Amino acid sequence: MKNLLEIEHLSTHFTTEEGTVRAVDNISLRIRSGETVCIVGESGCGKSITALSVMGLIEEPSGKVVEGSIHFGDKDLLKLGKNELRAIRGNEIAMIFQEPMSSLNPVITIGEQIIEPLMVHMNMGKREAQKQAIRLIEQVGISRAEQIARSYPHELSGGMLQRIMIAIAISCNPKLLIADEPTTALDVTIQAQILDMLRKFKQESGMSILLITHDLGVVAEMADYVIVMYSGKIVEEGEVVELFSNPKHPYTRGLLKSKPIINQRQDELYSIPGQVPNPLELESSCYFHDRCDNCMAICRTDEPALKEITIHQKVACWLYEEGALHVHS
Amino acid sequence: MSTYISKRLIYMLIILLAASLLVFSLYALTPGDFISGNLKLSPERKAELREIYGLNQPLLERYFIWMKNALHGDFGYSLAQQTPVLTLFNQYIWNSFLLAIVSTFMTWLIAVIIGVNAAYKQYSWFDTLVMVGTFAAMSIPSFFIGLFLIKVLAVDLKWLPPGGMLATGSNATGLAYLREVVHHMTLPVIVMTLLGLGSLTRYFRSNMIDVIKQDYIRTARAKGLTERKVLFTHALRNALLPAITLVGFELPALFGGSLIIEKIFNWPGIGQLYMQSFGLRDYPLLVGFTMLIAVLTVIGTLLSDILYHIADPRVKL
Structure with a gap:
């Protein structure tokens, strides 16, 4: 299958009075035609900003795509003029938002x-x-x-x-539909109907969907391919079945563990300890290190790169780096 | 809707009744009257005149007589001008209205255009320039700006006449008359527009800034609409909604005249007549004029409520 959208090394930064926020920090992803890709993560992890960067809807001058390329078909969306981008927006790439x-x-x-x-x-x-x-x-x-x-x-x-x-x-029969938390503001029965509808249109028209959500239930139902983001970076990605059955990154594992399972009694639902780090105070390290059960010395000082560990899965974690001390969870 | 309007009309009547009592007694209770100001009259003549004008009767009785006549469309007789009040209004009010309607239109038009553009380019050099300009326009007093422009445009450059509505001794008719009036009103309209522009521009700018941040503006952009369409169809319609309240307030201002501007430019408007009547304690005229403003204010509020209903589908009456 051909790649419909290819994002390479995209960084989108926001300038605030306190400093620069790297909302999206050097991420790459691709969506093939007819595929549904889900971006999962907590609020503020950069998933919506990724979508808005694709649409060219980042609020200037405070926000700016500082680096990277976004290839849609054979065009680089970041290099297009205003009018060319406008002709694509709402036409070949359409978007729906969180708050209807x-x-x-x-x-x-x-x-x-x-x-x-x-x-x-x-x-x-x-x-x-x-x-x-x-x-x-x-x-x-x-x-x-x-x-x-x-x-x-x-x-x-x-x-x-x-x-x-x-x-x-x-x-306008878009080739790519970006859905930014399309069901978050709706009640559960309506959520299912909306998701069914998106799936139906996808099957009929063969469009691709970039679905942004923090709901793992939605991911399991919709996605072909899953990308997990944390503090503006991709920490793990992979085919949906693989990622759910065999999560590698401690963050992904934590997310899956904190999801309630029907017919399984739990006194208290698991939650990942700690808080998302302040985006203004990020230093060279694995951004998840202070919430991680498997934190090692290197995690505090060096940033792990996103590496392919099987053909279906990539992870950015020192646990899976050769040469790093392997600690079993 | 119709029950709402009939309810509002009843309220309006009650408010106007209360207003008339208040207005009438305030003027009547002010020490002195039209006759006491004339030092040449003997006490006997004064008493005689008071008898004739009915000024020696008790306040409440005078109010009811005035009210009864007013309900028949007779707002009394100006003591100083010896003409019915309504005739005088008809003579002067339209001159004031002409200045007000043109300058109000210009003010709104320019304020919307500048406000929208300043909001769209918030914190740009254009926005900063507009901010400085609006504060300057708001803080300079009208008499200064008026006299300054007369000095520059009328006295030094001789482009425009310094005052009046027609050239002295003019008996132009038809198109020539129209041209002469337009020529004379240009300066006062410029001054009035400058004075109103500042606050209204700030108002539209801040409304627009609020609206531009809304989700539906992002949706409009995501549809691939041109920026022009996003701003003027999607944003401006929402930014103008709160301004409807101002439309109601503008109504009395349209007919109320402007004391200072009319004085500076010697414009034969109602503001000048009002000021002159104050000096003479011509109370029938003052009461009539104040009541007219009260009526227009009440109508203006009703009008803005109805306009709200038409412009914003969420407002139910």
């Missing part, structure tokens, strides 16, 4: 908001776009489509709004 309630404009009708990308990217006239909008609303499983098209965002529920967001995203 605030992601739609409160004073513009739903229908109006759906037809915008159709008119910009598909060169449709208003009439034609309106008809297509009705079809799209029906496609995402909402009945009374014409009435919905005339209503305003505050008149719909969160689940319906996220469906509308999906309708907008798939309206």
Whole structure:
């Protein structure tokens, strides 16, 4: 399979009054066509910033992609002009966001908001776009489509709004759909419906999905390939089955351990001790070292590189470096 | 909606009734009246005149007589001008309105454009320049800016007339008349626009900065819309919503005239008439004018509430 998106050595930094935050720090990843890649991690680990960097939506001047390349097809998105990037955005790469309630404009009708990308990217006239909008609303499983098209965002529920967001995203048949925590703000039954819908559209159109989540249940259900991020870096990545059955990095293991398992009684759910380090105070080390059960001397002073340990899995941890003292967990 | 409006209309009547009582008694209780200011009159003549004007009757009775006439559309007689108050208003108010409507329109238009651009390029050199400019415009007093511009544009450069509404002795009609008025109103409109521009620009700038940070603006960008469309369709519509409250306040200002500007530019507006009537203690005119402003204020608030409902689908009446 061909690579649809290739991110190489991407670094996105934010300048704040206290100093520079390396929100995304030298990460590389690739998405093949038709594949679903999940980025997992805690809040602030850089997963959303990675997505926004791809979309070219980093808020300047405080934030800036300082290094790397993002190849989409044969184009480097970081080298494109504003207009070229705009032609791709919403067209070949579409995005849905975490908060459907605030992601739609409160004073513009739903229908109006759906037809915008159709008119910009598909060169449709208003009439034609309106008809297509009705079809799209029906496609995402909402009945009374014409009435919905005339209503305003505050008149719909969160689940319906996220469906509308999906309708907008798939309206121009994107090759890549970026979903940034699409189900986090929704209740559990709606979550499953939204995920089913994304899977259905993926199967029908063959698009790739970059799914960002902190929910391992969602990962297990959706992903082909999983990337685990921590403090702006990739700590482990691999095929979903491999990663879930045989996690290598202590952080990944901790995440999986802290997930409740049905039919298994536990008095207290496991949680990884400690806190995510302050992004302003990062020094050369494994950023996970002070929360790690297997911390060694080298972990405090040197940064482990992401290395392939099997053909399906890569990990950035000194435990798996040859020559480093091997401590069994 | 219609029950809401009828309810609001009833409230409006009650408020105006209370306002009329307050306004009438405040002017009536002020020491002295139109007659006491005239030193040439003998005490007997004064008493006689008070009898004629009904000023010797008890306050409440005078109020009810005034109220009864007002309900019939008669707001009394200006003592100084010996003309019905409404006729005088009709003569002067439209001159004030002309200045106010043009300068208000200019102020809003320029403030929106500058405010949106300053917000979009927050902390850029343009934004800094605008900030300095708006503070300067807000802190310079109107009489200074007015006189300064008269000195530069009218006296030194002789581009514009220094005051008045028509050239002295002019009897132009039709298009020539229109051109003359426009020529004369340019200076006062420039000054009024400059004075209003500062605060309104700051207001639109900060509204816009809040709106630009919203999630739906990111969504609009993610759709691949042009920045122009993002700013002027998606952001501006939301940034303008809070300004609707200001529209309500603008209504009395449109008809209220401007004391200082009309004085400086010798513009025959209601502000000048009002000031002059104060010196003469021409209370019927003052009461009538204050009531007019009260009515416009109340209507303005209702108007802005209705406009809110039209502009923001989330607001239910």
